Amino acid sequence: xxxxxxAQTHALDQATIxxxxxxxxxxMERAANAVTDWLFKELLLDYxxxxxxxxxxxxxxxxxxxxxxxxxxxxxxxxxxxxxxxxHSADFTHQQHQLPAGLAxxxxxxxxxxxxxxxxxxxxxxxxxxxxxxxxxxxxxxxxHLNASxxxxxxxxMPSGLFADAPQPAGCAVVQARxxxxxxxxxxxxxxxxxxxxVGDWRLLPLGLDAQAIREAKTxxxxxxxxxxxGRFPERPKxxxxxxxxxxxxxxxxxxxxxxxxxxxxxxxxxxxxxxxxRVPAVGYDILQISAPEAMCLADPAADFLTELPDLAPxxxxxxxxxLGQQDGTREVLRQxxxxxxxxxxxxxxxxxxxxxxxxxQSLLPPGSLLTPHPKEFERLVGEPARDDYHxxxxxxxxxxxxxxxxxxxxxxTALATPAGHIFFNSTGNPGMATGGSGDxxxxxxxxxxxxxxxxxxxxxxxxxxxxxxxxxxxxPHTGHAGLLASDIIRFIGPALSELEIL
Ligand SMILES: NC(=O)C1=CN([C@@H]2O[C@H](COP(=O)(O)OP(=O)(O)OC[C@H]3O[C@@H](n4cnc5c(N)ncnc54)[C@H](OP(=O)(O)O)[C@@H]3O)[C@@H](O)[C@H]2O)[C@@H](O)CC1
Ligand SMILES: Nc1ncnc2c1ncn2[C@@H]1O[C@H](COP(=O)(O)OP(=O)(O)O)[C@@H](O)[C@H]1O
Ligand SMILES: [K+]
Numbered sequence: 001x002x003x004x005x006x007a008q009t010h011a012l013d014q015a016t017i018x019x020x021x022x023x024x025x026x027x028m029e030r031a032a033n034a035v036t037d038w039l040f041k042e043l044l045l046d047y048x049x050x051x052x053x054x055x056x057x058x059x060x061x062x063x064x065x066x067x068x069x070x071x072x073x074x075x076x077x078x079x080x081x082x083x084x085x086x087x088h089s090a091d092f093t094h095q096q097h098q099l100p101a102g103l104a105x106x107x108x109x110x111x112x113x114x115x116x117x118x119x120x121x122x123x124x125x126x127x128x129x130x131x132x133x134x135x136x137x138x139x140x141x142x143x144x145h146l147n148a149s150x151x152x153x154x155x156x157x158m159p160s161g162l163f164a165d166a167p168q169p170a171g172c173a174v175v176q177a178r179x180x181x182x183x184x185x186x187x188x189x190x191x192x193x194x195x196x197x198x199v200g201d202w203r204l205l206p207l208g209l210d211a212q213a214i215r216e217a218k219t220x221x222x223x224x225x226x227x228x229x230x231g232r233f234p235e236r237p238k239x240x241x242x243x244x245x246x247x248x249x250x251x252x253x254x255x256x257x258x259x260x261x262x263x264x265x266x267x268x269x270x271x272x273x274x275x276x277x278x279r280v281p282a283v284g285y286d287i288l289q290i291s292a293p294e295a296m297c298l299a300d301p302a303a304d305f306l307t308e309l310p311d312l313a314p315x316x317x318x319x320x321x322x323x324l325g326q327q328d329g330t331r332e333v334l335r336q337x338x339x340x341x342x343x344x345x346x347x348x349x350x351x352x353x354x355x356x357x358x359x360x361x362q363s364l365l366p367p368g369s370l371l372t373p374h375p376k377e378f379e380r381l382v383g384e385p386a387r388d389d390y391h392x393x394x395x396x397x398x399x400x401x402x403x404x405x406x407x408x409x410x411x412x413x414t415a416l417a418t419p420a421g422h423i424f425f426n427s428t429g430n431p432g433m434a435t436g437g438s439g440d441x442x443x444x445x446x447x448x449x450x451x452x453x454x455x456x457x458x459x460x461x462x463x464x465x466x467x468x469x470x471x472x473x474x475x476x477p478h479t480g481h482a483g484l485l486a487s488d489i490i491r492f493i494g495p496a497l498s499e500l501e502i503l
Pocket of ligand 2: 046214374411428433442468469
């Protein structure tokens with residue numbers, strides 16, 4: 001799915017109106033009807049629920065007027081609040097004339113704000129994608145009042161005060177929605193951790209926007225859905241053998257962190273690798289052989305951390321990082337790997353920290369490699385804290401561009417930046433994954449997919465991110481969020497990948 005800017009969203013609305021030969025009022029009715037249907041179906045409102053609909057002066061406010069009209073006609077006790085403004089959009093004015101006589105309408109007066117119970121529901125239709133500046137004055141006062149009320153706020157299209165595609169200055173008023181009901185395509189703002197407290201749970205409602213205009217819209221930001229991933233993982237041919245799926249090498253583990261090597265090894269095996277050799281310090285040899293008998297194990301001469309790079313000739317892909325430690329000897333293994341590898345590398349955890357602490361190593365990164373930092377590792381890698389999540393995305397894009405590597409930024413919506421400047425957001429996964437070892441599982445799975453020569457580096461990365469989160473989603477009913485362990489994710493990698501084989 002494409003992520004479009006506010007300006008592109010507006011252009012898409014206009015293109016739809018033209019292509020379908022409808023009026024902008026028709027599109028507004030569709031939008032507002034979709035919101036009302038969602039309220040009926042999902043919120044299951046009681047007829048005595050106190051409902052406040054707050055409308056701004058533009059088309060977002062126009063949507064709110066139609067929602068209020070619909071709720072009133074359905075017999076709900078709706079109170080409608082209008083924000084005073086010098087100008088209103090034509091569609092707002094049109095909808096204002098359609099309001100039923102019995103519907104209570106009041107202008108917001110900053111000296112006497114609406115009395116809103118904590119049990120009430122508020123429809124926030126103050127501002128949407130037309131927000132042109134941070135909120136102040138009456139609008140900011142009303143938004144702060146809504147936030148303080150404790151009511152369940154449902155935002156139409158955007159939480160008012162939040163920009164769709166850019167940061168707002170710290171401390172300015174933004175609605176804290178419980179739900180945000182947006183139309184057809186998500187907004188970049190929904191995917192960034194800094195906006196979680198404003199956006200709440202977001203949903204996409206159908207609007208029937210013009211498919212050709214969506215196809216033609218230019219963007220380098222994408223939200224990757226299950227539908228788009230389905231069919232992209234090739235089935236195993238009848239006469240395939242273990243050589244068909246590649247031989248991977250994993251360099252992992254140090255004294256006290258052999259578990260990370262075990263998790264990455266098991267995940268790589270479940271990811272469908274043909275053969276796997278795991279290189280661990282000698283202390284990990286027995287542990288690995290017992291916990292992952294399907295993998296071959298190569299012990300390093302040193303007991304506690306890796307000091308020597310094995311011959312790379314047999315391997316189709318190499319992964320390095322889980323539980324590695326940052327000893328000088330291990331840094332030299334990494335340096336040697338970067339200078340000699342002729343196959344894709346998957347680089348994670350302490351290997352990333354070593355790249356951060358020794359920036360001269362970064363120029364050695366083989367183009368096309370995949371790096372998988374979480375935000376702290378990414379900060380160490382680029383050596384500069386991000387001002388905000390938007391800036392961090394720019395850092396990510398720039399890092400991928402100047403190294404020629406694919407770089408992941410792990411989180412609730414993990415972002416993958418490509419050397420060409422595209423950013424893909426993953427849509428699967430759940431907060432149960434916020435537990436030690438989840439990242440090691442991802443590294444193992446990505447390594448397996450990189451060893452499979454049938455997949456491009458981009459497809460291997462996208463499929464791996466998707467299947468990793470999906471495996472955790474499949475595990476969730478068995479474990480709950482708190483009880484989800486990294487090893488539960490491993491258990492469901494197979495089913496998650498199977499879903500992607502079939503179109
Ligand atoms: N046909 C369509 O296009 C469809 C659109 N749809 C809906 O329309 C929404 C977009 O509508 P929109 O473009 O009218 O913008 P909207 O968000 O209502 O705000 C603009 C108004 O707010 C004002 N304003 C802005 N910032 C302000 C501030 N800080 N403080 C105070 N005022 C501020 C601005 O004034 P100005 O900047 O000109 O001074 C203008 O008056 C979209 O989110 C979706 O809900 C759906 O119905 C589907 C069909
Ligand atoms: N709230 C969340 N929602 C979805 N995925 C999450 C969430 N929290 C963590 N994850 C995923 O779990 C993994 C955690 O990786 P990482 O931080 O490297 O953990 P570790 O180093 O402990 O293995 C990442 O793939 C991340 O995207
Ligand atoms: K809104």
